Amino acid sequence: MIVGQIKDGIVLDHIKAGRGMKIYDTLKLGELDCAVALIVNADSEKMGKKDIIKISGLIDIDLHILGFIDPDVTVNIINDGKVVKREKIALPETITDILKCKNPRCITTVEQELQHVFKLCDEGNKVYRCIYCETKAELESVK
Amino acid sequence: MRSIIDIMDLSVEEIDGLLATAEDIIENPKKYADACRGKKLATLFFEPSTRTRLSFEAAMYELGGNVIGFSDASSSSSSKGESVSDTARVISCYADIIAMRHHKEGAPYVASTKASIPVINAGDGGHNHPTQTLADLLTIKREKGRFNNLTIGFCGDLKFGRTVHSLISAMSRYENVKFVMISPDELTIPDYVKQNVLIPNSIEYKEVKSLEEAMPELDILYMTRVQKERFFNEADYIRLKDTYILTPERLQSAKDDLCIMHPLPRVNEISVAVDDDKRACYFKQVLNGKYMRMALILKLLEVEI
Numbered sequence A: 001m002i003v004g005q006i007k008d009g010i011v012l013d014h015i016k017a018g019r020g021m022k023i024y025d026t027l028k029l030g031e032l033d034c035a036v037a038l039i040v041n042a043d044s045e046k047m048g049k050k051d052i053i054k055i056s057g058l059i060d061i062d063l064h065i066l067g068f069i070d071p072d073v074t075v076n077i078i079n080d081g082k083v084v085k086r087e088k089i090a091l092p093e094t095i096t097d098i099l100k101c102k103n104p105r106c107i108t109t110v111e112q113e114l115q116h117v118f119k120l121c122d123e124g125n126k127v128y129r130c131i132y133c134e135t136k137a138e139l140e141s142v143k
Numbered sequence B: 001m002r003s004i005i006d007i008m009d010l011s012v013e014e015i016d017g018l019l020a021t022a023e024d025i026i027e028n029p030k031k032y033a034d035a036c037r038g039k040k041l042a043t044l045f046f047e048p049s050t051r052t053r054l055s056f057e058a059a060m061y062e063l064g065g066n067v068i069g070f071s072d073a074s075s076s077s078s079s080k081g082e083s084v085s086d087t088a089r090v091i092s093c094y095a096d097i098i099a100m101r102h103h104k105e106g107a108p109y110v111a112s113t114k115a116s117i118p119v120i121n122a123g124d125g126g127h128n129h130p131t132q133t134l135a136d137l138l139t140i141k142r143e144k145g146r147f148n149n150l151t152i153g154f155c156g157d158l159k160f161g162r163t164v165h166s167l168i169s170a171m172s173r174y175e176n177v178k179f180v181m182i183s184p185d186e187l188t189i190p191d192y193v194k195q196n197v198l199i200p201n202s203i204e205y206k207e208v209k210s211l212e213e214a215m216p217e218l219d220i221l222y223m224t225r226v227q228k229e230r231f232f233n234e235a236d237y238i239r240l241k242d243t244y245i246l247t248p249e250r251l252q253s254a255k256d257d258l259c260i261m262h263p264l265p266r267v268n269e270i271s272v273a274v275d276d277d278k279r280a281c282y283f284k285q286v287l288n289g290k291y292m293r294m295a296l297i298l299k300l301l302e303v304e305i
């Protein structure tokens, strides 16, 4: 299957098969004006199967959350049809307003204007905890 | 300006300082009788806890200060929908220091980020209760004379028991402390306590089901209540609440200098027949709590004696 080359844009490659939709939703790619392609179960020499997201347009989006959702993702920046930058995303120190605390006793469940902030507590195990109640962040808790 | 939300906000040295102040208050109460003259403590209890509130209020009165506040959410402006953030800002205009109890975890932290005066967490849901831990530490200091080389048994609800988690964290900073966790399978210590505290600090601990089996080796036995409000299901509560009850018979194999602690209130997990045993320290713990709250108020208000 071939999805056309993009001239200027962002390609998220090596997404673990099955995670593409999660990333699409989390980054709210459905709300963009430019063309976005989500390719699932593409063949990959390294991974067997993988998902790929192609965004046609050099838009300014915060990709830090990818470090939490899938640290193996490669971010390729395409300029004039060429890859000008290729990088992995490091784990962010804090994740703000992307994950929702799932502890029903957390103050964030009643105090609406509070930001939902999670802090990196254990880099090796990729553990983030709510700054208010210290509940561990789960991938399923994406707002 | 400092707030105390978690016992780990205090360094070992700072805790030593608070213990020294508390012991000096015990020795020389008159010296402190006017220490907080003209200062006001606001006790903001969004969730009723008469015991903790009275301890804070008694502490402030014994320092010569005054107390304002409310004892449950219905008599506060939160019943009109005011946020914790706004309450913290408003109370900052009236008082010099806040002691806050709230059923939502993290509420005192939120208050501390908005208030212009120190905030003491007086208990937030199942999360933190640092002044209880300070009471526990003063009790251990006065009863055992040391924080090193102790085997501490925790019995009962170790899953939801926040006082247990905080004391484990605080005691993990001392040398050669061993823990024996005594609980039913349903109420064992959470994984995060193991992963965040016990494993990184290479603390020796074991998990057992029998109180009798653990008893002979313990220097301290910390009993806890199986709290009804932590259960979502009444049947689970009734099935588990009587699992671990301390009786004089069960104490027969215990050391002569065992120190029996309990954060109170108790329901029936320590039989009243144990109260007259010289090893029962849980009422001393209550008194120690007041002295440590006095020491903490002095520290946060930066009062020099």
Ligand SMILES: [Zn+2]
Binding pocket: A101, A102, A103, A106, A107, A108, A130, A131, A132, A133, A134, A135, B106
């Ligand atoms: Zn939370």
